[in-house]
Amino acid sequence: MADVFLIIVTVVAFFILLVVGLYLVVKFQHPDDKNDAYLPKLIVILGFVTSGATVLLLPLDKANGEGYPGCDGYDTKLCGGLNMELFWSIMYWMVPVFLFLLIPFSTFYYEADDGMLMAGTSIGAKPNSRIKEALKYETFVVVIFGLIFAMTYLFLNETAIPVREVTGPSFSMGATYTITENPGGVFSLTQLAPMGDQDIAVLQLNRVNETLGTINLNINASAFYAGLLAWLGWFFFALFGGIGLAAMPLDLILMFVHRPRHMDAVEFAEAQISLRDRVNELVDCGELLKLEREQRAQEGRRGGFFNKEARKQAAEEKKTMLQFKQAVYLLEEDVEDFQNCTENYNTYNPLIPIGGLIGGICAFIISFFWILHIILYMLPETPVTPFLNDYFLWFDNWFPLFGVLSVALFSFYLLMCAVKGCFKFGLRFLFFQVHPMKYNKTYMSSMLFNIGLILLCALPVVQFCSSAFRDYARYTTINQVFNVQIEYLKFFGWFWREKVFEYAFICINLLTCLYLGCKPHDNSASNSLNLRDRLKQRSA
DSSP states (O other): OOOHHHHHHHHHHHHHHHHHHHHHHHHHBOGGGTTSOHHHHHHHHHHHHHHHHHHHHHHHHHHHOTTSGGGGTTOOTTOOOOOHHHHHHHHHHHHHHIIIIIHHHHHHHHHHHHHHHHHTOOTTOOHHHHHHHHHHHHHHHHHHHHHHHHHHHHHHOEEEEEEOOEEOOOGGGSOOOOOOOOGGGOOOGGGSOOOOHHHHHHHTTOEEOSSOEEEEEEOOHHHHHHHHHHHHHHHHIIIIIHHHHHHHHHHHHHHHHTOOOOOOHHHHHHHHHHHHHHHHHHHHHHHHHHHHHHHHHHHTOOOOTTOHHHHHHHHHHHHHHHHHHHHHHHHHHHHHHHHHHTTTTTTSOTHHHHHHHHHHHHHHHHHHHHHHHIIIIISSSSOSOOTHHHHHHHHHTTOHHHHHHHHHHHHHHHHHHHHHHHHHHHHHSTTSOOOOOOTTTBOHHHHHHHHHHHHHHHHHHHHHHHHHTTTTTTTSHHHHIIIIIGGGBTTTHHHHHTTHHHHHHHHHHHHHHHHHHHOOSOOOSSOHHHHHHHHHHHHO
Protein backbone atom coordinates (compact mmCIF):
# COMPACT_ATOMS: atom_id res chain seq x y z
CA MET A 1 0.00 0.00 0.00
CA ALA A 2 1.30 3.44 -0.90
CA ASP A 3 2.50 5.73 1.89
CA VAL A 4 -0.09 8.49 2.37
CA PHE A 5 2.59 10.97 3.47
CA LEU A 6 4.55 10.45 0.24
CA ILE A 7 1.39 10.94 -1.82
CA ILE A 8 0.66 14.21 -0.02
CA VAL A 9 4.26 15.39 -0.46
CA THR A 10 4.15 14.54 -4.17
CA VAL A 11 0.91 16.49 -4.71
CA VAL A 12 2.20 19.47 -2.72
CA ALA A 13 5.50 19.48 -4.67
CA PHE A 14 3.66 19.49 -8.01
CA PHE A 15 1.41 22.29 -6.78
CA ILE A 16 4.41 24.37 -5.65
CA LEU A 17 6.14 23.87 -9.01
CA LEU A 18 2.96 24.94 -10.80
CA VAL A 19 2.62 28.07 -8.66
CA VAL A 20 6.29 28.99 -9.12
CA GLY A 21 6.03 28.47 -12.89
CA LEU A 22 2.93 30.64 -13.05
CA TYR A 23 4.61 33.32 -10.93
CA LEU A 24 7.66 33.40 -13.22
CA VAL A 25 5.49 33.84 -16.31
CA VAL A 26 3.30 36.56 -14.77
CA LYS A 27 6.10 38.58 -13.17
CA PHE A 28 8.79 38.21 -15.83
CA GLN A 29 6.73 38.46 -19.02
CA HIS A 30 7.22 41.49 -21.26
CA PRO A 31 4.27 43.93 -21.40
CA ASP A 32 3.95 43.18 -25.14
CA ASP A 33 3.04 39.57 -24.23
CA LYS A 34 0.63 40.43 -21.44
CA ASN A 35 -2.55 39.59 -23.33
CA ASP A 36 -1.01 37.43 -26.01
CA ALA A 37 1.15 34.31 -26.53
CA TYR A 38 -1.04 32.06 -24.38
CA LEU A 39 0.28 28.85 -25.93
CA PRO A 40 3.96 29.65 -25.21
CA LYS A 41 3.02 30.67 -21.66
CA LEU A 42 1.29 27.33 -21.09
CA ILE A 43 4.29 25.44 -22.48
CA VAL A 44 6.67 27.42 -20.25
CA ILE A 45 4.63 26.64 -17.12
CA LEU A 46 4.23 22.94 -17.92
CA GLY A 47 7.88 22.69 -19.03
CA PHE A 48 9.03 24.17 -15.73
CA VAL A 49 6.86 21.70 -13.82
CA THR A 50 8.21 18.79 -15.90
CA SER A 51 11.86 19.76 -15.43
CA GLY A 52 11.44 20.37 -11.72
CA ALA A 53 9.50 17.14 -11.23
CA THR A 54 12.15 15.16 -13.13
CA VAL A 55 14.90 16.31 -10.79
CA LEU A 56 12.77 16.06 -7.64
CA LEU A 57 11.80 12.47 -8.47
CA LEU A 58 15.25 11.41 -7.24
CA PRO A 59 14.66 12.39 -3.58
CA LEU A 60 11.12 10.98 -3.86
CA ASP A 61 12.59 7.75 -5.20
CA LYS A 62 14.95 7.63 -2.21
CA ALA A 63 12.12 8.21 0.25
CA ASN A 64 10.07 5.51 -1.47
CA GLY A 65 12.91 2.95 -1.27
CA GLU A 66 11.31 0.29 -3.46
CA GLY A 67 14.73 -1.09 -4.38
CA TYR A 68 15.20 -2.44 -0.85
CA PRO A 69 14.94 -6.28 -0.93
CA GLY A 70 12.58 -6.30 2.03
CA CYS A 71 9.95 -4.49 -0.04
CA ASP A 72 9.13 -7.87 -1.61
CA GLY A 73 7.15 -8.67 1.51
CA TYR A 74 9.19 -9.52 4.58
CA ASP A 75 10.32 -6.02 5.70
CA THR A 76 8.13 -3.27 4.26
CA LYS A 77 8.44 -0.64 6.99
CA LEU A 78 10.97 1.31 4.91
CA CYS A 79 9.00 1.09 1.65
CA GLY A 80 6.71 3.81 0.32
CA GLY A 81 4.72 1.64 -2.07
CA LEU A 82 4.75 4.14 -4.98
CA ASN A 83 5.31 2.83 -8.49
CA MET A 84 8.47 4.81 -9.22
CA GLU A 85 9.14 2.88 -12.41
CA LEU A 86 5.91 4.30 -13.82
CA PHE A 87 6.77 7.81 -12.61
CA TRP A 88 10.21 7.68 -14.21
CA SER A 89 8.84 6.27 -17.48
CA ILE A 90 6.40 9.19 -17.71
CA MET A 91 9.23 11.68 -17.25
CA TYR A 92 11.46 9.84 -19.73
CA TRP A 93 8.85 10.53 -22.42
CA MET A 94 7.73 13.96 -21.24
CA VAL A 95 11.21 15.47 -21.58
CA PRO A 96 11.70 14.64 -25.31
CA VAL A 97 8.07 15.59 -26.07
CA PHE A 98 8.73 19.07 -24.68
CA LEU A 99 12.24 19.39 -26.15
CA PHE A 100 11.50 18.31 -29.71
CA LEU A 101 7.77 18.91 -30.13
CA LEU A 102 6.10 21.43 -27.84
CA ILE A 103 8.89 23.98 -27.27
CA PRO A 104 10.04 24.19 -30.93
CA PHE A 105 6.44 24.46 -32.13
CA SER A 106 5.66 27.18 -29.56
CA THR A 107 8.81 29.07 -30.52
CA PHE A 108 8.02 28.89 -34.23
CA TYR A 109 4.42 29.90 -33.54
CA TYR A 110 5.48 32.82 -31.33
CA GLU A 111 8.07 34.14 -33.78
CA ALA A 112 5.95 33.52 -36.89
CA ASP A 113 4.17 36.82 -36.24
CA ASP A 114 7.52 38.65 -36.24
CA GLY A 115 8.40 37.04 -39.56
CA MET A 116 5.07 38.08 -41.08
CA LEU A 117 5.55 41.59 -39.69
CA MET A 118 8.97 41.85 -41.36
CA ALA A 119 7.46 40.57 -44.59
CA GLY A 120 4.51 42.94 -44.37
CA THR A 121 1.94 40.12 -44.24
CA SER A 122 0.98 40.25 -40.56
CA ILE A 123 -1.89 42.71 -41.06
CA GLY A 124 -5.08 40.73 -41.25
CA ALA A 125 -3.28 37.41 -40.91
CA LYS A 126 -5.37 34.67 -39.34
CA PRO A 127 -4.12 32.52 -36.44
CA ASN A 128 -4.18 29.42 -38.62
CA SER A 129 -1.55 31.01 -40.88
CA ARG A 130 0.82 31.20 -37.90
CA ILE A 131 0.01 27.58 -37.07
CA LYS A 132 0.82 26.51 -40.64
CA GLU A 133 4.09 28.43 -40.49
CA ALA A 134 5.00 26.76 -37.20
CA LEU A 135 3.95 23.30 -38.41
CA LYS A 136 6.17 23.65 -41.47
CA TYR A 137 9.30 24.07 -39.37
CA GLU A 138 8.18 21.65 -36.68
CA THR A 139 7.78 18.87 -39.25
CA PHE A 140 11.44 19.29 -40.18
CA VAL A 141 12.49 19.03 -36.49
CA VAL A 142 10.37 15.92 -35.89
CA VAL A 143 11.67 14.15 -39.01
CA ILE A 144 15.33 14.86 -38.23
CA PHE A 145 15.24 13.89 -34.54
CA GLY A 146 12.80 11.05 -35.19
CA LEU A 147 15.32 9.47 -37.57
CA ILE A 148 18.14 9.99 -35.07
CA PHE A 149 16.14 8.41 -32.25
CA ALA A 150 15.01 5.47 -34.40
CA MET A 151 18.48 4.67 -35.76
CA THR A 152 20.24 4.90 -32.40
CA TYR A 153 17.66 2.66 -30.73
CA LEU A 154 17.84 0.17 -33.56
CA PHE A 155 21.63 -0.26 -33.39
CA LEU A 156 22.72 0.88 -29.89
CA ASN A 157 20.07 -0.35 -27.45
CA GLU A 158 22.12 -3.27 -26.11
CA THR A 159 23.69 -3.14 -22.66
CA ALA A 160 26.40 -5.51 -21.37
CA ILE A 161 26.04 -5.70 -17.58
CA PRO A 162 29.09 -7.19 -15.79
CA VAL A 163 28.39 -10.15 -13.48
CA ARG A 164 30.54 -12.41 -11.32
CA GLU A 165 29.70 -16.10 -11.26
CA VAL A 166 29.55 -17.81 -7.87
CA THR A 167 29.16 -21.61 -7.77
CA GLY A 168 27.81 -23.14 -4.59
CA PRO A 169 26.92 -26.61 -3.27
CA SER A 170 23.49 -28.11 -3.64
CA PHE A 171 20.69 -27.28 -1.23
CA SER A 172 20.77 -30.84 0.09
CA MET A 173 24.13 -30.13 1.76
CA GLY A 174 22.71 -27.27 3.81
CA ALA A 175 21.21 -27.38 7.27
CA THR A 176 17.51 -28.15 7.74
CA TYR A 177 15.31 -25.84 9.82
CA THR A 178 11.68 -25.85 10.81
CA ILE A 179 9.94 -22.48 10.55
CA THR A 180 6.83 -21.91 12.62
CA GLU A 181 4.22 -20.00 10.68
CA ASN A 182 3.12 -16.71 12.22
CA PRO A 183 -0.58 -15.96 12.73
CA GLY A 184 -2.01 -14.41 9.59
CA GLY A 185 0.67 -15.94 7.38
CA VAL A 186 2.97 -12.85 7.59
CA PHE A 187 6.67 -13.61 7.45
CA SER A 188 8.93 -11.97 10.04
CA LEU A 189 12.71 -11.77 10.38
CA THR A 190 12.41 -13.25 13.87
CA GLN A 191 11.49 -16.58 12.25
CA LEU A 192 15.02 -16.95 10.86
CA ALA A 193 17.32 -19.11 12.96
CA PRO A 194 20.83 -17.86 13.85
CA MET A 195 23.62 -18.94 11.50
CA GLY A 196 25.33 -22.09 12.73
CA ASP A 197 28.55 -23.98 12.02
CA GLN A 198 26.87 -26.05 9.32
CA ASP A 199 25.80 -22.87 7.49
CA ILE A 200 29.34 -21.51 7.64
CA ALA A 201 30.74 -24.78 6.30
CA VAL A 202 28.36 -24.66 3.34
CA LEU A 203 29.29 -21.03 2.58
CA GLN A 204 32.96 -21.95 2.54
CA LEU A 205 32.28 -24.38 -0.28
CA ASN A 206 31.28 -21.53 -2.59
CA ARG A 207 33.62 -20.90 -5.50
CA VAL A 208 33.98 -17.42 -7.01
CA ASN A 209 35.02 -16.96 -10.63
CA GLU A 210 37.69 -14.23 -10.65
CA THR A 211 36.90 -13.31 -14.26
CA LEU A 212 33.95 -11.03 -14.76
CA GLY A 213 31.32 -12.12 -17.24
CA THR A 214 28.59 -10.09 -18.91
CA ILE A 215 24.87 -10.37 -19.48
CA ASN A 216 23.76 -8.79 -22.75
CA LEU A 217 20.27 -7.29 -22.64
CA ASN A 218 18.16 -5.06 -24.88
CA ILE A 219 16.74 -2.28 -22.74
CA ASN A 220 13.28 -0.84 -23.29
CA ALA A 221 12.72 2.29 -25.35
CA SER A 222 11.90 4.64 -22.46
CA ALA A 223 15.11 3.80 -20.56
CA PHE A 224 17.19 4.00 -23.76
CA TYR A 225 15.90 7.45 -24.68
CA ALA A 226 16.51 8.60 -21.11
CA GLY A 227 20.13 7.53 -21.54
CA LEU A 228 20.36 9.08 -25.00
CA LEU A 229 19.02 12.44 -23.79
CA ALA A 230 21.24 12.29 -20.72
CA TRP A 231 24.26 11.70 -22.98
CA LEU A 232 23.24 14.52 -25.32
CA GLY A 233 22.40 16.91 -22.48
CA TRP A 234 25.72 16.23 -20.76
CA PHE A 235 27.60 18.18 -23.45
CA PHE A 236 25.61 21.27 -22.45
CA PHE A 237 25.49 20.54 -18.73
CA ALA A 238 29.25 19.94 -18.47
CA LEU A 239 29.87 23.36 -20.05
CA PHE A 240 27.09 25.49 -18.61
CA GLY A 241 26.84 23.68 -15.27
CA GLY A 242 30.58 23.90 -14.72
CA ILE A 243 30.52 27.63 -15.47
CA GLY A 244 27.39 28.28 -13.42
CA LEU A 245 28.75 26.44 -10.36
CA ALA A 246 31.43 29.13 -10.12
CA ALA A 247 29.42 32.09 -11.45
CA MET A 248 26.31 31.67 -9.28
CA PRO A 249 27.86 32.57 -5.89
CA LEU A 250 30.06 35.27 -7.41
CA ASP A 251 27.20 37.14 -9.08
CA LEU A 252 25.03 36.97 -5.96
CA ILE A 253 27.82 38.34 -3.77
CA LEU A 254 28.63 41.08 -6.32
CA MET A 255 24.96 42.08 -6.13
CA PHE A 256 25.68 43.12 -2.54
CA VAL A 257 29.13 44.59 -3.24
CA HIS A 258 27.78 46.81 -6.03
CA ARG A 259 24.50 47.68 -4.31
CA PRO A 260 23.07 51.14 -5.05
CA ARG A 261 24.75 53.99 -3.17
CA HIS A 262 23.84 57.64 -3.11
CA MET A 263 25.81 59.77 -5.62
CA ASP A 264 27.11 63.27 -5.05
CA ALA A 265 26.82 65.93 -7.75
CA VAL A 266 30.20 65.17 -9.37
CA GLU A 267 29.60 61.40 -9.52
CA PHE A 268 26.12 62.00 -10.88
CA ALA A 269 27.38 64.24 -13.69
CA GLU A 270 30.21 61.86 -14.67
CA ALA A 271 27.91 58.83 -14.75
CA GLN A 272 25.28 60.72 -16.75
CA ILE A 273 27.84 61.84 -19.36
CA SER A 274 29.25 58.33 -19.66
CA LEU A 275 25.82 56.80 -20.18
CA ARG A 276 24.85 59.48 -22.69
CA ASP A 277 28.01 58.86 -24.73
CA ARG A 278 27.35 55.10 -24.76
CA VAL A 279 23.76 55.68 -25.86
CA ASN A 280 24.88 57.89 -28.74
CA GLU A 281 27.51 55.34 -29.79
CA LEU A 282 24.96 52.52 -29.82
CA VAL A 283 22.48 54.66 -31.76
CA ASP A 284 25.21 55.18 -34.37
CA CYS A 285 25.89 51.44 -34.41
CA GLY A 286 22.21 50.70 -34.93
CA GLU A 287 21.99 53.14 -37.83
CA LEU A 288 25.10 51.65 -39.44
CA LEU A 289 23.72 48.12 -39.09
CA LYS A 290 20.46 49.24 -40.65
CA LEU A 291 22.24 50.90 -43.59
CA GLU A 292 24.41 47.84 -44.07
CA ARG A 293 21.38 45.55 -44.30
CA GLU A 294 19.58 47.90 -46.70
CA GLN A 295 22.67 48.11 -48.91
CA ARG A 296 23.03 44.34 -48.97
CA ALA A 297 19.34 43.95 -49.89
CA GLN A 298 19.62 46.49 -52.73
CA GLU A 299 22.71 44.83 -54.16
CA GLY A 300 21.00 41.46 -53.91
CA ARG A 301 24.08 39.78 -52.50
CA ARG A 302 23.46 36.12 -51.91
CA GLY A 303 25.67 33.25 -51.02
CA GLY A 304 25.25 29.55 -50.55
CA PHE A 305 26.84 27.14 -48.14
CA PHE A 306 29.74 26.39 -50.49
CA ASN A 307 30.59 30.06 -50.96
CA LYS A 308 33.45 30.58 -48.51
CA GLU A 309 33.38 34.36 -48.75
CA ALA A 310 29.62 34.48 -48.16
CA ARG A 311 29.92 32.19 -45.12
CA LYS A 312 32.69 34.36 -43.70
CA GLN A 313 30.62 37.51 -44.23
CA ALA A 314 27.54 35.95 -42.65
CA ALA A 315 29.56 34.85 -39.62
CA GLU A 316 31.01 38.35 -39.23
CA GLU A 317 27.55 39.92 -39.46
CA LYS A 318 26.19 37.51 -36.86
CA LYS A 319 29.08 38.24 -34.50
CA THR A 320 28.58 41.98 -34.95
CA MET A 321 24.86 41.70 -34.17
CA LEU A 322 25.61 39.66 -31.04
CA GLN A 323 28.12 42.27 -29.92
CA PHE A 324 25.54 44.99 -30.50
CA LYS A 325 22.89 43.14 -28.47
CA GLN A 326 25.42 42.45 -25.73
CA ALA A 327 26.38 46.13 -25.54
CA VAL A 328 22.70 47.16 -25.41
CA TYR A 329 22.03 44.69 -22.59
CA LEU A 330 25.00 45.91 -20.53
CA LEU A 331 23.92 49.51 -21.12
CA GLU A 332 20.41 48.72 -19.89
CA GLU A 333 21.91 47.12 -16.77
CA ASP A 334 24.05 50.21 -16.09
CA VAL A 335 21.09 52.54 -16.68
CA GLU A 336 19.03 50.56 -14.18
CA ASP A 337 21.86 50.75 -11.63
CA PHE A 338 22.17 54.49 -12.27
CA GLN A 339 18.44 54.98 -11.66
CA ASN A 340 18.63 52.96 -8.44
CA CYS A 341 21.41 55.28 -7.25
CA THR A 342 19.52 58.45 -8.15
CA GLU A 343 15.79 58.82 -8.77
CA ASN A 344 14.84 55.38 -7.37
CA TYR A 345 17.25 55.50 -4.43
CA ASN A 346 14.58 56.25 -1.80
CA THR A 347 12.24 53.52 -3.06
CA TYR A 348 14.87 50.82 -3.67
CA ASN A 349 14.41 47.80 -1.39
CA PRO A 350 17.62 47.45 0.71
CA LEU A 351 16.80 43.81 1.45
CA ILE A 352 17.52 42.82 -2.17
CA PRO A 353 21.35 43.12 -1.92
CA ILE A 354 21.30 41.61 1.58
CA GLY A 355 19.33 38.68 0.20
CA GLY A 356 21.90 38.43 -2.60
CA LEU A 357 24.73 38.27 -0.04
CA ILE A 358 23.02 35.54 1.99
CA GLY A 359 22.16 33.63 -1.17
CA GLY A 360 25.73 34.05 -2.43
CA ILE A 361 27.19 32.62 0.77
CA CYS A 362 24.81 29.64 0.65
CA ALA A 363 25.55 29.13 -3.06
CA PHE A 364 29.30 29.24 -2.36
CA ILE A 365 28.94 26.55 0.32
CA ILE A 366 26.90 24.29 -1.99
CA SER A 367 29.28 24.83 -4.92
CA PHE A 368 32.30 24.14 -2.70
CA PHE A 369 30.74 20.94 -1.37
CA TRP A 370 29.92 19.81 -4.91
CA ILE A 371 33.52 20.35 -6.07
CA LEU A 372 34.90 18.49 -3.05
CA HIS A 373 32.44 15.64 -3.54
CA ILE A 374 33.37 15.25 -7.21
CA ILE A 375 37.10 15.20 -6.42
CA LEU A 376 36.91 12.94 -3.36
CA TYR A 377 34.12 10.55 -4.31
CA MET A 378 33.30 10.55 -8.01
CA LEU A 379 36.65 10.85 -9.81
CA PRO A 380 38.84 8.32 -7.91
CA GLU A 381 38.50 4.65 -8.87
CA THR A 382 38.14 3.91 -5.15
CA PRO A 383 36.42 6.85 -3.41
CA VAL A 384 38.52 8.61 -0.79
CA THR A 385 35.42 9.21 1.31
CA PRO A 386 31.64 8.95 0.79
CA PHE A 387 31.47 12.62 1.89
CA LEU A 388 27.95 13.91 1.08
CA ASN A 389 26.60 10.35 1.16
CA ASP A 390 27.59 10.10 4.83
CA TYR A 391 26.00 13.48 5.49
CA PHE A 392 22.69 12.36 3.97
CA LEU A 393 22.83 8.93 5.66
CA TRP A 394 23.42 10.64 9.00
CA PHE A 395 20.03 12.29 8.68
CA ASP A 396 18.42 8.86 8.19
CA ASN A 397 19.33 8.01 11.77
CA TRP A 398 17.17 10.73 13.31
CA PHE A 399 15.15 12.67 10.68
CA PRO A 400 15.22 11.16 7.15
CA LEU A 401 13.22 14.03 5.64
CA PHE A 402 16.21 16.38 6.03
CA GLY A 403 18.36 14.03 3.96
CA VAL A 404 15.73 13.86 1.23
CA LEU A 405 15.36 17.67 1.20
CA SER A 406 19.14 18.06 1.05
CA VAL A 407 19.29 15.86 -2.06
CA ALA A 408 16.51 17.95 -3.61
CA LEU A 409 18.42 21.17 -2.82
CA PHE A 410 21.74 19.95 -4.22
CA SER A 411 20.05 18.55 -7.34
CA PHE A 412 17.89 21.58 -8.15
CA TYR A 413 20.84 23.88 -7.53
CA LEU A 414 22.66 22.24 -10.45
CA LEU A 415 19.77 23.12 -12.78
CA MET A 416 19.91 26.76 -11.76
CA CYS A 417 23.68 26.73 -12.27
CA ALA A 418 23.19 25.45 -15.84
CA VAL A 419 20.93 28.42 -16.66
CA LYS A 420 23.35 30.86 -15.02
CA GLY A 421 26.28 29.29 -16.87
CA CYS A 422 24.52 29.54 -20.24
CA PHE A 423 23.82 33.24 -19.70
CA LYS A 424 27.35 33.93 -18.43
CA PHE A 425 28.93 32.06 -21.35
CA GLY A 426 26.77 33.84 -23.91
CA LEU A 427 27.57 37.23 -22.36
CA ARG A 428 31.33 36.71 -22.19
CA PHE A 429 31.81 34.77 -25.44
CA LEU A 430 29.73 35.72 -28.47
CA PHE A 431 28.68 32.29 -29.75
CA PHE A 432 24.92 32.70 -29.38
CA GLN A 433 22.32 35.19 -28.28
CA VAL A 434 21.84 35.58 -24.54
CA HIS A 435 18.36 35.15 -23.08
CA PRO A 436 18.36 36.81 -19.64
CA MET A 437 15.37 36.56 -17.35
CA LYS A 438 14.51 40.17 -16.53
CA TYR A 439 11.67 41.20 -14.26
CA ASN A 440 8.77 42.46 -16.43
CA LYS A 441 11.06 42.53 -19.51
CA THR A 442 11.33 38.92 -20.73
CA TYR A 443 9.83 37.87 -24.05
CA MET A 444 8.32 34.42 -24.37
CA SER A 445 11.05 33.35 -26.81
CA SER A 446 13.64 33.86 -24.05
CA MET A 447 11.51 31.96 -21.55
CA LEU A 448 11.08 29.08 -23.99
CA PHE A 449 14.84 29.01 -24.58
CA ASN A 450 15.60 28.83 -20.85
CA ILE A 451 12.95 26.17 -20.20
CA GLY A 452 14.36 24.14 -23.09
CA LEU A 453 17.84 24.39 -21.57
CA ILE A 454 16.55 23.32 -18.15
CA LEU A 455 14.76 20.33 -19.68
CA LEU A 456 17.86 19.40 -21.67
CA CYS A 457 19.93 19.41 -18.48
CA ALA A 458 17.31 17.70 -16.27
CA LEU A 459 18.22 14.09 -17.13
CA PRO A 460 22.00 14.74 -16.98
CA VAL A 461 21.45 16.20 -13.50
CA VAL A 462 19.49 13.09 -12.48
CA GLN A 463 22.20 10.81 -13.86
CA PHE A 464 24.92 12.89 -12.21
CA CYS A 465 23.19 12.89 -8.81
CA SER A 466 22.32 9.19 -8.95
CA SER A 467 26.04 8.52 -9.52
CA ALA A 468 27.19 11.07 -6.92
CA PHE A 469 24.80 9.74 -4.25
CA ARG A 470 24.83 6.06 -5.18
CA ASP A 471 25.62 5.03 -1.58
CA TYR A 472 22.75 7.06 -0.20
CA ALA A 473 20.33 6.24 -3.05
CA ARG A 474 21.31 2.58 -3.51
CA TYR A 475 17.72 1.38 -3.09
CA THR A 476 16.21 3.72 -5.68
CA THR A 477 14.65 2.67 -8.95
CA ILE A 478 16.71 5.21 -10.90
CA ASN A 479 19.90 3.67 -9.54
CA GLN A 480 19.05 0.42 -11.32
CA VAL A 481 18.47 2.33 -14.56
CA PHE A 482 21.37 4.79 -14.78
CA ASN A 483 24.02 3.02 -12.71
CA VAL A 484 23.34 -0.46 -14.12
CA GLN A 485 21.55 -0.52 -17.47
CA ILE A 486 22.62 2.79 -19.03
CA GLU A 487 26.13 2.85 -17.56
CA TYR A 488 26.97 -0.26 -19.61
CA LEU A 489 25.03 0.73 -22.73
CA LYS A 490 26.78 0.18 -26.06
CA PHE A 491 28.79 3.28 -27.13
CA PHE A 492 27.14 5.72 -24.69
CA GLY A 493 28.19 3.81 -21.55
CA TRP A 494 31.89 4.41 -22.22
CA PHE A 495 31.47 8.12 -21.45
CA TRP A 496 30.10 7.33 -17.98
CA ARG A 497 32.39 4.41 -17.15
CA GLU A 498 35.47 6.48 -18.03
CA LYS A 499 33.97 9.54 -16.27
CA VAL A 500 34.55 11.73 -19.31
CA PHE A 501 31.77 14.16 -18.45
CA GLU A 502 32.77 14.44 -14.78
CA TYR A 503 36.35 15.33 -15.73
CA ALA A 504 35.09 17.86 -18.27
CA PHE A 505 32.72 19.34 -15.67
CA ILE A 506 35.36 19.82 -12.99
CA CYS A 507 37.98 21.14 -15.46
CA ILE A 508 35.57 23.72 -16.86
CA ASN A 509 34.59 24.73 -13.34
CA LEU A 510 38.20 25.23 -12.23
CA LEU A 511 39.05 27.19 -15.38
CA THR A 512 35.96 29.35 -14.80
CA CYS A 513 37.06 30.04 -11.23
CA LEU A 514 40.43 31.27 -12.52
CA TYR A 515 38.84 33.33 -15.28
CA LEU A 516 36.24 34.97 -13.04
CA GLY A 517 38.90 35.60 -10.43
CA CYS A 518 40.74 37.72 -13.00
CA LYS A 519 37.65 39.24 -14.69
CA PRO A 520 34.71 39.17 -12.26
CA HIS A 521 32.69 41.88 -14.04
CA ASP A 522 30.57 41.46 -17.16
CA ASN A 523 32.18 43.90 -19.56
CA SER A 524 31.45 44.03 -23.26
CA ALA A 525 33.91 42.03 -25.39
CA SER A 526 34.10 45.08 -27.64
CA ASN A 527 32.91 48.46 -26.38
CA SER A 528 30.36 50.40 -28.35
CA LEU A 529 32.93 52.91 -29.64
CA ASN A 530 35.11 50.21 -31.19
CA LEU A 531 32.03 48.49 -32.59
CA ARG A 532 30.93 51.74 -34.24
CA ASP A 533 34.39 52.26 -35.78
CA ARG A 534 34.41 48.74 -37.19
CA LEU A 535 31.02 49.23 -38.78
CA LYS A 536 32.16 52.47 -40.36
CA GLN A 537 35.21 50.74 -41.85
CA ARG A 538 33.03 47.97 -43.29
CA SER A 539 30.60 50.42 -44.86
CA ALA A 540 33.35 52.60 -46.30
